[in-house]
Amino acid sequence: MSDPIVVKSVEELKSAPEEYREAVAKLVISHAINELYGAQVFDEPAIAYAPTPYAKWLTCRVAMEEYGHHVRFKQLGVQMGIPEERMVPGAGKRPLSIFEFPLKTWEEFVAIKLLADLAEILQVEDLLHCTFHPLRNLARATMPEERFHAQFGEDFTAELVKTPEGKAALQAAVNEYFPYLPSFFGGSKSKNNEIFRKWHIKQRTNDDMRADYLKRATEVAAKYGLTLPEVRQAA
Numbered sequence: 001m002s003d004p005i006v007v008k009s010v011e012e013l014k015s016a017p018e019e020y021r022e023a024v025a026k027l028v029i030s031h032a033i034n035e036l037y038g039a040q041v042f043d044e045p046a047i048a049y050a051p052t053p054y055a056k057w058l059t060c061r062v063a064m065e066e067y068g069h070h071v072r073f074k075q076l077g078v079q080m081g082i083p084e085e086r087m088v089p090g091a092g093k094r095p096l097s098i099f100e101f102p103l104k105t106w107e108e109f110v111a112i113k114l115l116a117d118l119a120e121i122l123q124v125e126d127l128l129h130c131t132f133h134p135l136r137n138l139a140r141a142t143m144p145e146e147r148f149h150a151q152f153g154e155d156f157t158a159e160l161v162k163t164p165e166g167k168a169a170l171q172a173a174v175n176e177y178f179p180y181l182p183s184f185f186g187g188s189k190s191k192n193n194e195i196f197r198k199w200h201i202k203q204r205t206n207d208d209m210r211a212d213y214l215k216r217a218t219e220v221a222a223k224y225g226l227t228l229p230e231v232r233q234a235a
Contacts, residue, residue, distance in 0.1 A: 005199070007132045007133065013080060023195045023201055024135060025077070025080060025082055027127075028077045028082065029082060029087055032073035033088065035073060037099045038066055038099060041099050042099070043062050046059050047059045049105060051106055055156065062148075065145045065148070072138055073138065097183060098116060098183075107172070110160060113156070114220065114221075115174065115177070115181060115217055116177075117150040118216055118217055119181055121146050121147065121150055122212060122216075124142060126203050127139035131200045132201060154220065157226075167226075171226055174227075174229075175229050178217075179229060184213075185207075185209045186206040187206060188206060190206050193205060214228075
């Protein structure tokens with residue numbers, strides 16, 4: 001690990017080491033792409049599946065906030081000099097594999113909010129003390145909304161498990177979707193993660209974050225009488 005440098009502005013970033021600048025850009029690009037992709041393939045389509053006007057209203061709020069996260073990360077990227085086309089899907093960087101899941105039901109969306117947004121909270125947590133302050137501040141600004149999205153998952157989970165049919169449908173959705181999630185944290189021997197930690201842009205290894213996630217996910221599932229299927233760990 002190197003001694004941490006602190007970059008307080010986009011202007012200061014211009015004089016930071018190239019490796020540092022490239023690492024920060026990779027994170028901003030990844031967040032911009034994946035926030036947009038998630039909103040497009042999960043949150044917006046889920047509005048049609050929401051069973052009540054109240055559920056539709058809250059789902060609209062989730063979709064709005066996820067699109068908003070994309071806008072904020074993209075704005076930061078533009079300020080950093082990243083071409084806009086690099087911050088949308090199809091620009092050469094593939095979105096996360098979790099977005100390949102075909103959303104078909106309300107129960108699937110609730111499972112996604114319950115479990116995938118918990119994973120996103122861990123990712124944002126790891127940026128709360130980032131040495132690039134514009135990214136740190138953006139993480140701190142979006143964290144309350146990420147927590148709301150996870151709470152959305154818990155609240156509608158609590159509703160679904162009140163009936164045997166709802167609980168069974170939700171458990172089936174968890175069984176189908178959860179295996180996508182551990183890979184969200186990347187490989188055990190990630191060179192990118194090594195560089196992020198070298199410059200104190202991120203704090204933890206992918207394996208540390210994955211282990212923390214699996215513990216939290218198991219606890220929140222058990223809270224509602226759900227179980228998580230076993231999945232093979234990322235290499």
